[in-house]
Amino acid sequence: MKEKQYTAEQELIAHFAKAMGHPARIAILDFLAKQDSCFFGEIHEELPIAKATVSQHLKELKEAGLIQGEIESPKVRYCINRQNWELARKLFAVFFDDCKCNDTSCCE
Amino acid sequence: MKEKQYTAEQELIAHFAKAMGHPARIAILDFLAKQDSCFFGEIHEELPIAKATVSQHLKELKEAGLIQGEIESPKVRYCINRQNWELARKLFAVFFDDCKCNDTSCCE
DNA sequence: TTTATTGTTCGCAAAATTACGAACAATATT
DNA sequence: AATATTGTTCGTAATTTTGCGAACAATAAA
Numbered sequence: 320m321k322e323k324q325y326t327a328e329q330e331l332i333a334h335f336a337k338a339m340g341h342p343a344r345i346a347i348l349d350f351l352a353k354q355d356s357c358f359f360g361e362i363h364e365e366l367p368i369a370k371a372t373v374s375q376h377l378k379e380l381k382e383a384g385l386i387q388g389e390i391e392s393p394k395v396r397y398c399i400n401r402q403n404w405e406l407a408r409k410l411f412a413v414f415f416d417d418c419k420c421n422d423t424s425c426c427e
Numbered sequence: 428m429k430e431k432q433y434t435a436e437q438e439l440i441a442h443f444a445k446a447m448g449h450p451a452r453i454a455i456l457d458f459l460a461k462q463d464s465c466f467f468g469e470i471h472e473e474l475p476i477a478k479a480t481v482s483q484h485l486k487e488l489k490e491a492g493l494i495q496g497e498i499e500s501p502k503v504r505y506c507i508n509r510q511n512w513e514l515a516r517k518l519f520a521v522f523f524d525d526c527k528c529n530d531t532s533c534c535e
Numbered sequence: 536t537t538t539a540t541t542g543t544t545c546g547c548a549a550a551a552t553t554a555c556g557a558a559c560a561a562t563a564t565t
Numbered sequence: 566a567a568t569a570t571t572g573t574t575c576g577t578a579a580t581t582t583t584g585c586g587a588a589c590a591a592t593a594a595a
Binding site: 449476498 | 563
């Protein structure tokens with residue numbers, strides 16, 4: 320029937336947005352964004368949730384490409400993935416700027 | 428135990444992001460953003476999903492404040508909510524721009 | 536070698552999301 | 566009044582998300 324699917328760009332921005340769709344993950348990104356890098360424990364201290372849950376959120380952010388982590392036994396150092404951060408920044412900027420509402424009248 | 432919660436701003440951006448966390452909803456926003464307004468039926472035609480599902484996605488976007496709809500019986504006209512669109516645009520811009528990675532070295 | 540520290544993974548439960556068809560509501564048309 | 570059009574809401578099912586404690590793995594320290 321309906322053949323129309325979503326564009327790769329729509330899928331991508333939705334994927335980034337989904338990863339950012341939880342306050343804990345925004346808090347993690349906020350925290351990581353204001354420093355060069357930090358360990359899991361420091362992130363955990365910032366959040367009101369169990370370490371297992373923090374670990375899960377970090378995993379999702381990593382899978383979305385927004386952060387990266389490397390083992391420095393017995394700790395794990397996390398940081399923003401700069402390349403994808405920049406990609407996401409641009410995607411969201413274009414997404415919001417391309418609204419016709421920004422420069423013309425709109426319903427209302 | 429842990430008292431620390433999330434800031435209102437973190438909750439807000441997560442809320443917007445969550446609403447944008449599905450390709451169908453991004454497609455809807457893309458479609459609405461490039462025109463002044465349109466009817467439900469036109470949105471439905473753009474998407475590969477049932478009307479009940481489209482209606483649900485529209486409801487979520489409306490509840491997130493990103494769009495608004497008004498009845499023009501028997502049709503329903505939808506459009507971007509300009510005020511919140513601008514708010515979201517700024518929130519995401521600040522969110523991504525405030526990363527230390529943007530102007531200094533980062534882990535890697 | 537035993538013990539501590541640091542995180543991840545597992546298993547589970549509760550809740551939310553996604554999707555659909557069917558039923559419904561509200562107006563317009565015949 | 567009966568019918569058609571346009572969307573929303575309801576009920577349901579399948580899947581995903583969120584969260585936790587317990588168990589585990591890997592290294593470091595005693």
